[in-house]
Amino acid sequence: MTDELRPDLTHPVLEAEKGHPSTPCPETGRPASCTLVIFGASGDLTARKLIPALFHLFCNGSLPQKMNIVGVARSKMTTEDFRAHAREGLEEHASGDLFRWPELAARLFYHPLEYGRLSDYLALERTLRELDEKSGTEGNRIFYLATPPSVYAVVAEQLGAVGLAEETEGSFSRIVVEKPFGRDLASARELDARMHTAFAEHQIFRIDHYLAKEMVQNILMFRFANSVFEPLWNRRYIASITCASAESLGVGHRAGYYEQAGVLRDMFQNHMMQLLALSAIEPPSLFAANRVRDEKVKLYRSLRPFDGNTLWKDLSLGQYASGKISGRAVPAYRQERGIAPDSMIPTFAMIRAYVDNWRWQGVPFYIMSGKRLPKKLTRIVIQFRDVPHSMFRNVEQGEMVPNRLVLDLAPDNGISLRFQAKMPGSKLCFRPVVMHYSFDEDADGVLLDAYAKVFLDCMLGDQLLFWRQDSVELCWGWLTPILELCEECTDLQKHLEMYPAGSWGPESCREYMECLL
Numbered sequence: 001m002t003d004e005l006r007p008d009l010t011h012p013v014l015e016a017e018k019g020h021p022s023t024p025c026p027e028t029g030r031p032a033s034c035t036l037v038i039f040g041a042s043g044d045l046t047a048r049k050l051i052p053a054l055f056h057l058f059c060n061g062s063l064p065q066k067m068n069i070v071g072v073a074r075s076k077m078t079t080e081d082f083r084a085h086a087r088e089g090l091e092e093h094a095s096g097d098l099f100r101w102p103e104l105a106a107r108l109f110y111h112p113l114e115y116g117r118l119s120d121y122l123a124l125e126r127t128l129r130e131l132d133e134k135s136g137t138e139g140n141r142i143f144y145l146a147t148p149p150s151v152y153a154v155v156a157e158q159l160g161a162v163g164l165a166e167e168t169e170g171s172f173s174r175i176v177v178e179k180p181f182g183r184d185l186a187s188a189r190e191l192d193a194r195m196h197t198a199f200a201e202h203q204i205f206r207i208d209h210y211l212a213k214e215m216v217q218n219i220l221m222f223r224f225a226n227s228v229f230e231p232l233w234n235r236r237y238i239a240s241i242t243c244a245s246a247e248s249l250g251v252g253h254r255a256g257y258y259e260q261a262g263v264l265r266d267m268f269q270n271h272m273m274q275l276l277a278l279s280a281i282e283p284p285s286l287f288a289a290n291r292v293r294d295e296k297v298k299l300y301r302s303l304r305p306f307d308g309n310t311l312w313k314d315l316s317l318g319q320y321a322s323g324k325i326s327g328r329a330v331p332a333y334r335q336e337r338g339i340a341p342d343s344m345i346p347t348f349a350m351i352r353a354y355v356d357n358w359r360w361q362g363v364p365f366y367i368m369s370g371k372r373l374p375k376k377l378t379r380i381v382i383q384f385r386d387v388p389h390s391m392f393r394n395v396e397q398g399e400m401v402p403n404r405l406v407l408d409l410a411p412d413n414g415i416s417l418r419f420q421a422k423m424p425g426s427k428l429c430f431r432p433v434v435m436h437y438s439f440d441e442d443a444d445g446v447l448l449d450a451y452a453k454v455f456l457d458c459m460l461g462d463q464l465l466f467w468r469q470d471s472v473e474l475c476w477g478w479l480t481p482i483l484e485l486c487e488e489c490t491d492l493q494k495h496l497e498m499y500p501a502g503s504w505g506p507e508s509c510r511e512y513m514e515c516l517l
């Protein structure tokens with residue numbers, strides 16, 4: 001073949017056909033030395049999520065070379081006890097080999113403390129200083145609040161009082177707060193005001209572990225790194241968007257908390273609002289924390305306020321009764337340990353919301369979450385409109401199902417697009433087929449657990465995956481009237497539908513829920 005006849009492989013179309021190598025990811029720099037102080041270190045979250053995430057980061061070489069982890073709580077424990085407690089949690093909740101555990105365990109320390117006692121914080125400050133001197137951790141601190149929310153403000157104030165919130169030119173001090181951030185608009189504002197007496201906004205990292213899930217991070221990438229989808233992402237082509245998080249788990253050991261929270265505070269005020277925002281925001285001009293967070297704020301400002309007169313048209317609530325999950329009998333919510341036998345707390349909710357802006361006018365957003373449903377399933381479903389006219393009506397009488405895009409966030413990570421295709425054979429008839437991309441298969445074991453990502457970003461000082469206070473307040477502002485209407489409702493009995501554990505929620509929502517599968 002002469003050179004003139006050789007195909008031009010530098011032509012952009014041919015390049016694409018050859019299969020582009022993926023754009024190289026920037027190397028995440030290893031974080032600076034620091035000390036991580038976990039308040040509530042004797043608790044469930046520390047054992048179940050935090051220690052396994054830290055161990056994961058340690059094993060893949062992402063923790064700072066010099067780092068200490070100081071557990072703090074009221075329980076009387078020694079450092080040795082704390083290391084043993086952490087190892088037990090790891091054995092129970094992490095998979096994989098623990099042979100490198102002793103190396104991480106050597107960096108764990110324990111410091112008993114009463115959350116409100118100033119002298120205990122002075123002692124903590126001394127311990128941290130001594131550890132800095134011994135290990136060369138350079139005075140960088142991250143304080144992680146894994147305690148019940150009732151002590152968040154006190155801890156922040158006490159840290160401020162002993163100077164542990166201060167930053168110098170060469171060192172940082174950050175505070176990580178677990179949800180819930182308050183229980184309504186007023187308490188969220190109060191909590192924030194008290195935290196700000198010690199810490200500035202850039203020091204406060206409000207966690208939403210959903211934001212750190214790989215596929216959740218992929219939503220913006222999917223929408224804004226491809227030119228084919230964004231032009232369709234609006235009221236002209238989309239009939240509805242559903243953000244759903246179904247769990248087969250029940251309330252577990254968290255009865256005390258859940259009886260105060262219910263599904264609206266537990267899942268909607270945080271995770272579900274983030275999924276809604278990521279599905280609906282306008283394109284940020286840059287993938288940077290405050291640009292993305294600005295767009296979320298605009299979106300939350302556009303949420304249509306609920307109309308108290310028609311509340312029950314746009315809101316369904318349910319509570320699980322006894323039933324079976326994967327063939328195993330499970331008790332009703334009201335029979336769980338620590339739950340009031342006449343509890344009116346919802347464990348399931350579906351909200352139909354509207355975003356009053358140019359892009360989304362008239363498009364319903366269905367947001368749902370529930371416990372004790374048949375299986376774990378977190379997904380966003382983009383339902384496209386019907387074709388405006390079927391030119392096949394003379395040859396094919398079957399129903400032409402509209403296109404549907406599914407972003408699977410858990411337990412599978414992937415993207416599927418449903419479209420119509422011709423059935424193979426001589427007859428002309430169509431059927432829906434699915435084109436699927438599996439993020440899990442592609443990831444080849446490198447998926448980062450959400451809490452590991454949270455730690456990493458906090459150590460690197462990147463707030464993109466954390467809530468900003470203005471969004472917290474806007475979401476509470478939208479949800480608080482709904483919560484109040486429910487709490488003041490004298491005939492809530494009528495609206496709180498019981499559903500058998502293992503079913504797809506209340507009868508009134510079941511058909512809709514089953515369509516999501």
Ligand SMILES: NC(=O)C1=CN([C@@H]2O[C@H](COP(=O)(O)OP(=O)(O)OC[C@H]3O[C@@H](n4cnc5c(N)ncnc54)[C@H](OP(=O)(O)O)[C@@H]3O)[C@@H](O)[C@H]2O)C=CC1
Nearest residue numbers: 040042043044045046073074075146147148149178179180
């Ligand atoms: N567990 C989970 O899966 C998740 C938890 N969260 C949030 O993380 C935080 C921690 O959760 P979790 O570990 O489950 O909580 P726990 O109920 O296990 O509490 C953590 C620790 O805080 C201390 N504590 C408990 N009650 C009180 C109290 N009334 N006053 C002061 N201290 C108390 C206890 O330690 P000691 O007595 O030794 O001081 C306890 O070990 C909470 O805010 C929760 O909402 C968020 C998402 C998921």
Ligand SMILES: O=C1O[C@H](COP(=O)(O)O)[C@@H](O)[C@H](O)[C@H]1O
Nearest residue numbers: 209245247249266267271378410
């Ligand atoms: O924050 C919470 O999230 C979990 C669900 O998280 P997931 O990552 O398993 O989807 C929920 O079970 C819990 O009630 C809630 O507090």
